[in-house]
Amino acid sequence: MTVSSLGEDRESEGGFGGNNTSEPIKGSATRSVVRFLKYGNWRRFMGVLPFIVYLGIFLLIPAISVVVDAFKGDNGNFTLSNFSIGFSGVYFESFKNSIQLSLFSAVISTVVGLLVALAIVASPGRTLRAVVTAGSGVFANTGGVPLAFSFVATLGNFGLVTELLTKIGYNPYNHGFSLYSVLGLTIVYEYFLIPLMVLIMIPPIDALRKEWVDAAASLGATRIQFWRYIGGPLLAPPLLAGFLVLFTDSFAAYATAAALTSGTIPIVPIQIGSLISGNVLVGHAHLGNALGAGMIGVVIIAAIMYGFVQRRASRWLR
Amino acid sequence: MASVIGVPAKSSGVGGSNVLRVGKVFRAVVLGAVGLFFIVPVISSARFSFTGSSAGFSFSAYSKLLSDPQFWSTLFLSVKIGVGTVTLSLAILIPTTVWVHWKAPKIRRVMEALSLLPLVIPSVVITLGVITSFGSLPNIIMGTPVILALEYVVLALPYTYRTLDSGVQALDIKTLVEAGQSLGAPFRKILWWVLLPNLKSGVLGVVVLAFAFCLGEFAVASLLSFTTFAVYLVQIGQTQASEAIAFSLIALLFTWIPLSIVTVVFSRRAGKKSRRGGGVLMSSQSVTELVELSE
Amino acid sequence: MMEMESSKTVPAGVSVQGAKVQGVSVRLSKVTRTYGDVRALSELDLAASPGEFVVMLGPSGCGKTTALRALAGLEQIDSGAVYIGGKDVSRLPASKRSIGMVFQSYSLFPNMTSAANVEFGLKVRGFSSAERRKQAHEMLEMVGLIEQADRFPHQMSGGQQQRVALARALAIKPEVLLLDEPLSALDAKVRANLREQIKQLQREVGITTFFVTHDQEEALSLADRVAVMNNGNLEQFGTPTEVYSSPETDFVASFVGTVNVFYGTVLDDKVAIVPNVGNFTYVRRTGTPAPGDRAEILVRPEAITVKGDLEGEYLVSDVTFLGSNVRIRVQKEGSTFTIIQGSSDIDIVAPGSRASLDAKGSAILVRSKL
Incomplete structure (x- = not known):
């Protein structure tokens, strides 16, 4: 490559660099497909066939059938009416509630989880860190029915915290709060979402090297400049990816909400649940499928964004 | 330094x-x-x-609960489903993960992604799909808790697959198998005598995670109208709050204790790994390592 | 990633346009730093003349990195002062001192291309983007990596990364260049190559440089002066020749290079005798035993020769061919001695045979028998 002028050079280099980042993935994929077909390497994949078949039968077939049947009327003919009902009125409201609930709870847990992760990575002792990490591992796995009931004992009408607040003259139930509302659910969801975020954020914060801080300082950067140009950009992708994971997680959550509100809160999973349990709208036996397809749609959007974030980050990650 | x-x-x-x-x-x-x-x-x-x-x-809440025959019968049902799920999971996952590491390490990432699919599809939707697509199957499957065990194997995959996968990764499968073969052992015996004993912690992880999942799962069980442990808990919750809460506390402790053991064992191993690797940002890895049994 | 270290050398001429700086003097004065009970630095005095290449050499834990970081402002000091260009900078944070620093490894910002890394120091100084680009281009050209300008760190080899780090450190036109074991994470061939490149660049740019290493070969080949450190103290500060041939302390004698310890007698002010080997000249200093006393005589491997001798007192235990040289190990009464000879002498002795030794040069140190 001859270097004629600065601008030109940078441009051609840009193209070169761009190719280079994406090529290894593409190249190896093509190559492995060729090898796969050419050298009979498919035999190698026989061993995973049982797994794939199992997954196909018990996950993919049900998922696909939900989407397919969403387009069927009661008589089996193609129709879009399930969707037109599913995305209007009370069902539209529940989509709105679900997305609102997931957004709120994901935003809160992202912020709090990040703060906790920062606090424990920065702490000098190993013990505190070990305790918080192990605790997060356990609490992130807590959920569902028991969680719902322990919050009834805490923030329910006769819960401990409610009682204490009432004693100091502030009964939250007199001020519009209810555990059995979207706000209440948001609080309960934090119980497993925050630890999840802590677990997600510890490795990337850990991976911020002291050398980068030192190098930035030696180059004249202030602490704020370090965070703006190096620390921030490095933490943004895992933070965003984590946010999307939390969003999906709370969007799909059913058990906690069902146990807490006895299936009365208008969010999509609960609506699908009550349609399954027999509250079928006459003439729209497949309405639940339309709602399910809608949920899959939302989750797919989140998954695509997640993939996009990961790909952006992988420019500078291995 | x-x-x-x-x-x-x-x-x-x-x-x-x-x-x-x-x-x-x-x-x-x-x-x-x-x-x-x-x-x-x-x-x-x-x-x-x-x-x-x-x-x-x-202690009345506890004594009432423990003397309630339905408490024991639903617990027994959930344990039975758990045993089935664990057995089936191990039967599918051990050969699969060993095979992937031994013969087809290139598709490791793909397999990992597949194992995470159940996280993407909400369990309510999967239940709906199970009703839609298997509704016409004979009663012996759809009408009995067998269908729960079959589905739980899939739903627990995001936790179980990764656990076993990292256990297998810690072994050098190829070397072990080749060493075994050079000594004249057939593959079956290598799997049984060499690989399995070395996979103890991975298998233990799968057992704990899958079992805890089965005990806590509510959505699929209740929507398919099986009164499992978690479903029964909700039923009492409607009428007897203090019993339900006592019940919850027991359930929480039952999941927290084994989970803490698994967490400690695995975080110790992961810690070693990350220190050795020293990779830059492990976000993608860590996100896929999420182990959550919430729903 | 293709390793291109060997084919790339600094294009002389193009390299230093505008990069030439007037070196400044640097001085550490009675710098002390303790961690709990451990004294990492005790009253360290060290001064470099403008443009000088100082290598700080010592075993791990000797305080050399602490000294370098104190100089950079990355490490607080308990007492003492740091002067750069005659100015007391002890109170300034790293970001306000005019230093360029290269770390052991992994110091490039992973979210930036090499060009952006090099531009970073200029960016925080508020240079325009055109100016930054021009400078970064120059710097990358200087280290021979202009074609890697748009690569991210993980797409480059370790050697390339360190060259970018060097370009980044120099881009801000610092008064002092600090290198903290920059070569230790690289493999041998790349290391040797980059070492040459660093030396050449330093000469051309003329910047006062401090280089920390535990590798004595690296130290001796790079330095104008070597500061040998141990336990937070400066053991000796001198040219490589001085440090190698006339170590001032026992530590320096044994840490730098290989030594043979013979027992003998001090003959007079200039000569010490090892029985059956011969006379070694030496330089007296305080603590050298008086003439007539028994003494330990420290001799470099190349200051003795070995010859086959059926009656010899020494048993040849090992002969290793090293290319132009041969390393011979002989034993006597449980002590091992190492001799380096030219390869042409290889057929003289064989392992297992008896041999005798002859003095050929001078002793580096004569001390009382311990």
Whole structure:
């Protein structure tokens, strides 16, 4: 490559660099497909066939059938009416509630989880860190029915915290709060979402090297400049990816909400649940499928964004 | 970092107070507030289970619960489903993960992604799909808890697959198999005598995670109208709050204790790995390593 | 990633346009730093003349990195002062001192291309983007990596990364260049190559440079002066020749290079005798035993020769061919001695045979028998 002028050079280099980042993935994929077909390497994949078949039968077939049947009327003919009902009125409201609930709870847990992760990575002792990490591992796995009931004992009408607040003259139930509302659910969801975020954020914060801080300082950067140009950009992708994971997680959550509100809160999973349990709208036996397809749609959007974030980050990650 | 002496924490070069320099006050406030949020519900549950909404301390909630025959029968049902799920999971996952590492390491990533699929599709939707597509199957499958075990194998995959996969990765499968073969052992025997004993911690992880999942799963079981442990818990919750809360506390402790053991065992191993690798940002890895049994 | 270290050398001429700086003097004065009970630095005095290449050499834990970091402002000092260009900078944070620093490894910002890394120091100084680009281009050209300008760190080899780090450190036109074991994470061939490149660049740019290493070969080949450190103290500060041939302390004698310890007698002010080997000239200093006393005589491997001798007192235990040289190990009464000879002498002795030794040069140190 001859270097004629600065601008030109940078441009051609840009193209070169761009190719280079994406090529290894593409190249190896093509190559492995060729090898796969050419050298009979498919035999190698026989061993995973049982797994794939199992997954196909018990996950993919049900998922696909939900989407397919969403387009069927009661008589089996193609129709879009399930969707037109599913995305209007009370069902539209529940989509709105679900997305609102997931957004709120994901935003809160992202912020709090990040703060906790920062606090424990920065702490000098190993013990505190070990305790918080192990605790997060356990609490992130807590959920569902028991969680719902322990919050009834805490923030329910006769819960401990409610009682204490009432004693100091502030009964939250007199001020519009209810555990059995979207706000209440948001609080309960934090119980497993925050630890999840802590677990997600510890490795990337850990991976911020002291050398980068030192190098930035030696180059004249202030602490704020370090965070703006190096620390921030490095933490943004895992933070965003984590946010999307939390969003999906709370969007799909059913058990906690069902146990807490006895299936009365208008969010999509609960609506699908009550349609399954027999509250079928006459003439729209497949309405639940339309709602399910809608949920899959939302989750797919989140998954695509997640993939996009990961790909952006992988420019500078291995 | 050859000559930084007396300060091992700093010389590690990773993380450490130097990078973040977070104030003590900030740390105390954040960890204190969040810690409170996590402890208060446990305390509240304990108190509620002993006193109910009335005053006075008693074990009545617990004794009533333990003498309730349905408590035991639903627990037994959930345990049966759990045993089935664990057995089936191991039967499918051990050969699969061993095979992937031994013969087709290139598709490891793909397999990992596949194992995470159940996280993407909400379990309510899967249940709907099960009804839609298997509704016409004979009663022996759809009408019995067998269908639950079959589905739980799939739904628990995001936790079980990764656990076993990292267990297998810790072994050098190829070398072990080749060493076994060079000594004249057939593959079956190698799997049984060489690989399985070395996979103990991975298998244990799968057992704990899958079992805890089965005990706690509510959505699929209730929507398919099976009265499992978790479903029964909700049923009592409608009428007898203090019993349900006592029940919850027991259930929480039952999942937390084995989970803490698994977490400690695995975090120790993961810690070793990450220190060795020293990779830049492991976000993608960590996100896929999420182990959550919430729903 | 293709390793291109060997084919790339600094294009002389193009390299230093505008990069030439007037070196400044640097001085550490009675710098002390303790961690708990451990004294990492005790009253360290060290001064470099403008443009000088100083290598700080010592075992791990000797305080050399602490000294370098104190100089950079990355490490607080308990007492003492740091002067750069005659100015007391002890109170300034790293970001306010005019230093360029290269770390052991992994110091490039992973979210930036090499060009952006090099531009970073200029960016925080508020240079315009055109100016930054021009400078970064120059710097990358200087280290021979202009074609890697748009690569991210993980797409480059370790050697390339360190060259970018060097370009980044120099881009801000610092008064002092600090290198903290920059070569230790690289493999041998790349290391040797980059070492040459660093030396050449330093000469051309003329910047006062401090280089920390535990590798004595690296130290001796790079330095104008070597500062040998141990336990937070400066053991000796001198040219490589001085440090190698006339170590001032026992530590320096044994840490730098290989030594043979013979027992003998001090003959007079200039000569010490090892029985059956011969006379070694030496330089007296305080603590050298008086003439007539028994003494330990420290001799470099190349200051003795070995010859086959059926009656010899020494047993040849090992002969290793090293290319132009041969390393011979002989034993006597449990002590091992190492001799380096030219390869042409290889057929003289064989392992297992008896041999005798002859003095050929001077002793580096004569001390009382311990």
